[in-house]
Amino acid sequence: MPMFFDQYYLFLIIPTLILSLFAQIKVKSTFAKYSKISCSRKITGQDAAAILLRSNRINDVKIEQTAGSLTDHYDPSSKTLRLSQPVYAGHGDPFVGQQGVMFQMRFAFDHIRQFRQAYLAIFFTRRVEPEK
Numbered sequence: 001m002p003m004f005f006d007q008y009y010l011f012l013i014i015p016t017l018i019l020s021l022f023a024q025i026k027v028k029s030t031f032a033k034y035s036k037i038s039c040s041r042k043i044t045g046q047d048a049a050a051i052l053l054r055s056n057r058i059n060d061v062k063i064e065q066t067a068g069s070l071t072d073h074y075d076p077s078s079k080t081l082r083l084s085q086p087v088y089a090g091h092g093d094p095f096v097g098q099q100g101v102m103f104q105m106r107f108a109f110d111h112i113r114q115f116r117q118a119y120l121a122i123f124f125t126r127r128v129e130p131e132k
Contacts, residue, residue: 031070035090045087053081058112065089076111 066082
């Protein structure tokens, strides 16, 4: 049986690929640009994350370093904020500014609040996603 190829499929895939490549290039170039600027307070991303956690009275979230670049994420199952190597130990503006830790911490705070309030969507997500 011959395979069926729908040409309209290309109208969906090609723009999506172009958009995702553009976004990836933009994020990486912005990160590289601002990583060259030194932070005036001389604190690392790990220090900034700890300050933000303490100032929001969040004491049960650990901060760890993870391999790679731009791999920052919050793991709600272990209550751990994982910062990539350049962000964890870096002194540049994206590491302590909006592009780095602050952006990731916003998601961490949202997750923490949602878990503490027994957010319904989190309940269903935890039931659907596979266990590690």
